[in-house]
């Protein structure tokens with residue numbers, strides 16, 4: 001069932017359906033068009049509406065590879081932020097919708113490498129905070145009392161769970177929307193109970209994350225783009 005708002009306009013001869021960027025569906029109709037006709041139009045346009053919503057929901061990741069110059073976009077928790085490079089002591093700040101990176105003696109050959117290093121450190125530091133927060137939240141829900149947590153660069157995995165109960169995460173996951181961070185977090189937390197990918201494991205995950213299948217697929221499709 002699609003929820004929608006009916007907007008009746010006196011000078012309207014035809015109906016038109018709209019989907020706003022935040023997925024609000026509205027239909028503009030002539031003043032006297034009966035409700036059942038409106039419902040019929042919405043029903044016929046369901047596929048078109050769902051398609052619009054799917055496009056709205058698709059995260060547009062920034063292009064690669066990077067030159068690390070002002071104006072390029074970098075993703076954090078599924079949102080893109082422009083890079084602004086300025087002169088100053090080496091540091092990174094996410095403020096006013098920008099990644100502000102300051103470096104000393106701007107304009108050298110090694111600038112790109114330094115900016116890359118600084119941004120990677122920033123992601124690493126924020127990945128530690130964000131992952132600790134999400135793990136704590138879901139461990140509470142799952143009633144898991146003890147676990148270890150490390151964040152590092154992993155080449156081919158988003159996370160892992162060792163036999164001694166240490167969860168390991170790839171810092172690059174914080175470039176993705178929070179729903180994908182939560183998928184990886186819940187996946188690894190469930191491995192504390194169930195070490196393989198058996199039917200029991202996926203059933204356990206489903207208890208805490210009913211939409212895990214969609215999230216798994218989204219991560220599979222977009223994961224390669226989560227890099228700087």
Ligand SMILES: [Zn+2]
Pocket residue numbers: 187191196197
């Ligand atoms: Zn797994």
